[in-house]
Amino acid sequence: MLLKLLRNGLGGIIIFVDWITRPAKMERTPEQQVMVENELKDMTLYQLYACPFCIKTRRTLRRLNLPIETRSVNQQSPYRAELESGGGRIQVPCLRIQQDGNDVWMYESSDIIRYLEKRFGQAVTH
Numbered sequence: 723m724l725l726k727l728l729r730n731g732l733g734g735i736i737i738f739v740d741w742i743t744r745p746a747k748m749e750r751t752p753e754q755q756v757m758v759e760n761e762l763k764d765m766t767l768y769q770l771y772a773c774p775f776c777i778k779t780r781r782t783l784r785r786l787n788l789p790i791e792t793r794s795v796n797q798q799s800p801y802r803a804e805l806e807s808g809g810g811r812i813q814v815p816c817l818r819i820q821q822d823g824n825d826v827w828m829y830e831s832s833d834i835i836r837y838l839e840k841r842f843g844q845a846v847t848h
Contacts, residue, residue: 733772745785
């Protein structure tokens with residue numbers, strides 16, 4: 723009980739700090755942003771709202787201007803079972819990438835961020 727209370731309190735503090743220090747979004751031309759958003763239709767981020775590693779990943783999504791669908795895997799969520807059956811375990815964050823009829827389940831925030839940086843990290847040149 724005490725551990726849960728402590729975790730929720732720390733999670734709230736982390737969320738508040740994230741909110742006041744949000745990074746600016748990457749700018750793209752409207753055409754480039756539409757292309758990026760079309761590619762993102764095949765991606766889903768499974769996450770927990772107050773998880774520090776999920777917050778780190780969501781900050782990257784914001785900075786790179788990547789409106790990826792997010793799915794909460796809290797205890798009551800139907801997405802929890804989807805993550806476990808598809809990815810093999812309940813661990814967040816997890817990026818699901820659907821490609822060529824197959825699903826790739828990418829765990830570990832650093833791996834997800836590295837992948838997104840490599841694929842979408844090019845800034846617009848004017």
